[in-house]
Amino acid sequence: xxxxxxxxxxxxxxxxxxxxxxxxxxxxxxxxxxxxxxxxxxxxxxxxxxxxxxxxxxxxxxxxxxxxxxxxxxxxxxxxxxxxxxxxxxxxxxxxxxxxxxxxxxxxxxxxxxxxxxxxxxxxxxxxxxxxxxxxxxxxxxxxxxxxxxxxxxxxxxxxxxxxxxxxxxxxxxxxxxxxxxxxxxxxxxxxxxxxxxxxxxxxxxxxxxxxxxxxxxxxxxxxxxxxxxxxxxxxxxxxxxxxxxxxxxxxxxxxxxxxxxxxxxxxxxxxxxxxxxxx
Amino acid sequence: xxxxxxxxxxxxxxxxxxxxxxxxxxxxxxxxxxxxxxxxxxxxxxxxxxxxxxxxxxxxxxxxxxxxxxxxxxxxxxxxxxxxxxxxxxxxxxxxxxxxxxxxxxxxxxxxxxxxxxxxxxxxxxxxxxxxxxxxxxxxxxxxxxxxxxxxxxxxxxxxxxxxxxxxxxxxxxxxxxxxxxxxxxxxxxxxxxxxxxxxxxxxxxxxxxxxxxxxxxxxxxxxxxxxxxxxxxxxxxxxxxxxxxxxxxxxxxxxxxxxxxxxxxxxxxxxxxxxxxxxxxxxxxxxxxxxxxxxxxxxxxx
Numbered sequence: 001x002x003x004x005x006x007x008x009x010x011x012x013x014x015x016x017x018x019x020x021x022x023x024x025x026x027x028x029x030x031x032x033x034x035x036x037x038x039x040x041x042x043x044x045x046x047x048x049x050x051x052x053x054x055x056x057x058x059x060x061x062x063x064x065x066x067x068x069x070x071x072x073x074x075x076x077x078x079x080x081x082x083x084x085x086x087x088x089x090x091x092x093x094x095x096x097x098x099x100x101x102x103x104x105x106x107x108x109x110x111x112x113x114x115x116x117x118x119x120x121x122x123x124x125x126x127x128x129x130x131x132x133x134x135x136x137x138x139x140x141x142x143x144x145x146x147x148x149x150x151x152x153x154x155x156x157x158x159x160x161x162x163x164x165x166x167x168x169x170x171x172x173x174x175x176x177x178x179x180x181x182x183x184x185x186x187x188x189x190x191x192x193x194x195x196x197x198x199x200x201x202x203x204x205x206x207x208x209x210x211x212x213x214x215x216x217x218x219x220x221x222x223x224x225x226x227x228x229x230x231x232x233x234x235x236x237x238x239x240x241x242x243x244x245x246x247x248x249x250x251x252x253x254x255x256x257x258x259x260x261x262x263x264x265x266x267x268x269x270x271x272x273x274x275x276x277x278x279x280x
Numbered sequence: 281x282x283x284x285x286x287x288x289x290x291x292x293x294x295x296x297x298x299x300x301x302x303x304x305x306x307x308x309x310x311x312x313x314x315x316x317x318x319x320x321x322x323x324x325x326x327x328x329x330x331x332x333x334x335x336x337x338x339x340x341x342x343x344x345x346x347x348x349x350x351x352x353x354x355x356x357x358x359x360x361x362x363x364x365x366x367x368x369x370x371x372x373x374x375x376x377x378x379x380x381x382x383x384x385x386x387x388x389x390x391x392x393x394x395x396x397x398x399x400x401x402x403x404x405x406x407x408x409x410x411x412x413x414x415x416x417x418x419x420x421x422x423x424x425x426x427x428x429x430x431x432x433x434x435x436x437x438x439x440x441x442x443x444x445x446x447x448x449x450x451x452x453x454x455x456x457x458x459x460x461x462x463x464x465x466x467x468x469x470x471x472x473x474x475x476x477x478x479x480x481x482x483x484x485x486x487x488x489x490x491x492x493x494x495x496x497x498x499x500x501x502x503x504x505x506x507x508x509x510x511x512x513x514x515x516x517x518x519x520x521x522x523x524x525x526x527x528x529x530x531x532x533x534x535x536x537x538x539x540x541x542x543x544x545x546x547x548x549x550x551x552x553x554x555x556x557x558x559x560x561x562x563x564x565x566x567x568x569x570x571x572x573x574x575x576x577x578x579x580x581x582x583x
Contacts, residue, residue: 043427070290147339151286
């Protein structure tokens, strides 16, 4: 079991906020960045990352590991991720429970997996291989999904927990994604959260989504909605104090709005963890 | 009718990929796969069961839309002038054709547009508007140097010290974040108008300079800012020499004297050489080509 630090409440670092974050101390505790955006040779993004790292804890969050792909693992990608991690010394490295590439082609999207025994064995083997290659454990995040495969035989929450157990990796629990998928597929989000092994959760993600009428879309483009705040409090009561992060990737607001959302997460977690009336 | 069995993991992913990247959408894509014999029927419920609100193809279409729009937005960010010149509809069609020919083969979206300038050269839009491919080359070069490796540019003072110490041996080269291009002569003014938000319109589609007339252009990053400018022939020759493997100050001087300004008075040559060195050091594009195992400081000390 890996003991991971509670980094407090952070936000995803995006270039629109580089100047603000560098100019003065912010009220957020930590930052997370998209790993692939910094797997580059030089330029401003890398320099900003190193400066931010001097002042804040930081985590690397990838979108191209393609842990569920039937293609072989991309060793060149893993080498570059390992190099970036050695340079930045992040609190942890994470990616998504999904696939993003097949046949050597990349979708640049988090695509859903069929939750079968075959996929489970495949993902467990690959997480172990990735962890061996990187020399560190990783965390996997539940992605939002817009379809379920006919062949899926394992509920996502069981699948994720089993991967974490058998591969000995962490879980990045995105409660907005749980909510989006719950609405899209008609399951109870609290049942999902209650089934996740609390000791495996390294981090919680919060974000906004969009209602497209026939489905919810995980757009990271709005404030966190009330139902997701409720789920966050529910998850916090189950899991305890764990690093939490607000993501915002489209229609990116001014820094103050994003920072306020992070502070709201701090308040929500405090409220969830406060002793209840009548408690000893 | 038999129900097609649910595929294994690779089968699911290969079929999913074909369906969500089908250029006309999931339903025509499934029909095409059925005609080819890859699907037993056009009904995709063996793969994705219908929900109360969405059928199988509609669920897959959500991913198809996201795939295309994410990649189009990425290309729009890397080629803003091309988008402005073409307009949204024609850019959309170009991206559709491009992604069919060049689906992303790199884990980073940063690489998505690398083949677009070349593709545009052979595309009907590129044949209709010959300067477009060069406009795309300029934009790609600007995007490419953005996160290119950092260099250690020489200051004018450092260059003078090196030159005074040993003009034969001190070997110079270009920092990594420099690209040397040869572009249709209409491209730089076109880019400037588009960058200023002016509607280039049909006037810009018929460049003032006849097609075939080109100009040398260098693109570079100074600090974190991206620049480009046209170059006269003598500068282009010198920078090409530096880009090919470096050159000493003496060799650059000989190149100017022999090829670019033959027969020119020595004072004129010296003045032109000094102008170029001033320009390059001001733009921070020169660096010292360091022999393996040496650092800049140790090289400087030796001088």
